[in-house]
Amino acid sequence: MHVETAFPLSRLTTIGTGGPAAAFARPSTLAELEEAVGWATERGMEVVTVGLGSNVLASDEGVDALVLRLGGELALVATYDDALEAGGGATNAVCLHRARAAGLGGLEFACAIPGTAGGGVRMNAGAYGSDWAAILECALVVSADGSGWLDTAELGLSYRHSSLGTGQVVARVRYRLAPRPPAEIRAEVAELVARRKATQPTNKRTFGSVFKNPAGELGAGRMIELSGLKGHRIGGAVISPRHANFIENAERATSADCIALMAEARRRVREQFGVELEREVVLLGPDSAGV
Numbered sequence: 237m238h239v240e241t242a243f244p245l246s247r248l249t250t251i252g253t254g255g256p257a258a259a260f261a262r263p264s265t266l267a268e269l270e271e272a273v274g275w276a277t278e279r280g281m282e283v284v285t286v287g288l289g290s291n292v293l294a295s296d297e298g299v300d301a302l303v304l305r306l307g308g309e310l311a312l313v314a315t316y317d318d319a320l321e322a323g324g325g326a327t328n329a330v331c332l333h334r335a336r337a338a339g340l341g342g343l344e345f346a347c348a349i350p351g352t353a354g355g356g357v358r359m360n361a362g363a364y365g366s367d368w369a370a371i372l373e374c375a376l377v378v379s380a381d382g383s384g385w386l387d388t389a390e391l392g393l394s395y396r397h398s399s400l401g402t403g404q405v406v407a408r409v410r411y412r413l414a415p416r417p418p419a420e421i422r423a424e425v426a427e428l429v430a431r432r433k434a435t436q437p438t439n440k441r442t443f444g445s446v447f448k449n450p451a452g453e454l455g456a457g458r459m460i461e462l463s464g465l466k467g468h469r470i471g472g473a474v475i476s477p478r479h480a481n482f483i484e485n486a487e488r489a490t491s492a493d494c495i496a497l498m499a500e501a502r503r504r505v506r507e508q509f510g511v512e513l514e515r516e517v518v519l520l521g522p523d524s525a526g527v
């Protein structure tokens with residue numbers, strides 16, 4: 237297994253910010269993944285897996301951990317009858333493409349979620365009334381304690397949440413899908429992508445939703461917008477003028493810029509609505525007070 241040191245996390249995140257990972261490896265088989273986890277455990281290091289980095293904000297100071305990005309066999313996709321099996325590093329786009337080719341529906345909701353199978357499980361990602369919990373049958377999870385398949389109850393999936401902790405790596409997933417004509421899948425995906433483009437900053441560097449939507453009528457984005465923060469800029473980061481629950485990297489933003497914007501959004505929403513916004517994006521590295 238090849239381990240790189242001081243690997244820039246800005247290359248692994250869609251927002252394009254983040255300092256160095258103390259150690260970085262790209263396991264491409266289950267054996268290599270287990271070896272990597274063992275390597276970190278022997279050194280007392282944390283293991284952090286990054287998928288497409290589409291819902292993470294990595295500290296500018298870096299992350300004192302072994303950071304993994306799964307590739308090779310751990311990113312392959314295959315279909316069997318009404319099931320689709322994917323490596324934890326397989327992208328949603330490839331899974332959706334393979335499902336459509338096999339005439340299997342159920343993954344359409346994920347067409348605008350730019351992540352991987354493993355990241356989807358960890359976040360219980362979702363959109364348009366569906367989520368990972370609705371299609372996932374089980375996931376193969378590797379950790380310092382060993383490897384085993386967990387079902388959705390064991391994974392503790394709820395709104396944008398799973399019970400997976402740092403150090404638990406999703407190596408494979410099995411989705412239960414349903415027969416659907418490819419033309420219908422294509423038409424629904426085209427419609428969902430068009431809806432997305434009309435409302436969200438799809439052509440900017442972001443990390444997806446900043447905050448979870450609280451219970452109640454107003455979404456996080458609407459409350460931030462009503463607090464007057466659309467377009468608000470700190471350093472190189474800006475609250476998206478298109479959708480206020482996104483932060484865009486306008487120009488050489490740092491993670492600190494994003495965190496300052498998040499703290500300001502939370503403060504203003506607390507003052508105006510008495511609501512405590514809960515972070516959806518995952519912070520990697522030293523946690524920042526107040527966000």
Ligand SMILES: Cc1cc2nc3c(=O)[nH]c(=O)nc-3n(C[C@H](O)[C@H](O)[C@H](O)COP(=O)(O)OP(=O)(O)OC[C@H]3O[C@@H](n4cnc5c(N)ncnc54)[C@H](O)[C@@H]3O)c2cc1C
Pocket residue numbers: 250284285286287288289290291292306324325348349350351352353354355356357358359360361362363400404405406407437438442443444445518
């Ligand atoms: C433009 C845009 C639109 C988005 N739209 C949506 C949306 O509609 N709905 C939604 O839910 N999300 C959305 N997101 C957020 C994001 O795409 C999802 O949360 C996605 O599932 C994250 O997957 P990822 O592979 O990029 O994970 P990452 O962002 O790399 O990681 C997220 C978390 O998962 C962990 N993780 C990643 N891979 C693994 C693995 N193999 N095993 C264990 N843990 C792992 C990471 O350690 C981290 O804690 C959007 C993001 C962007 C940039």
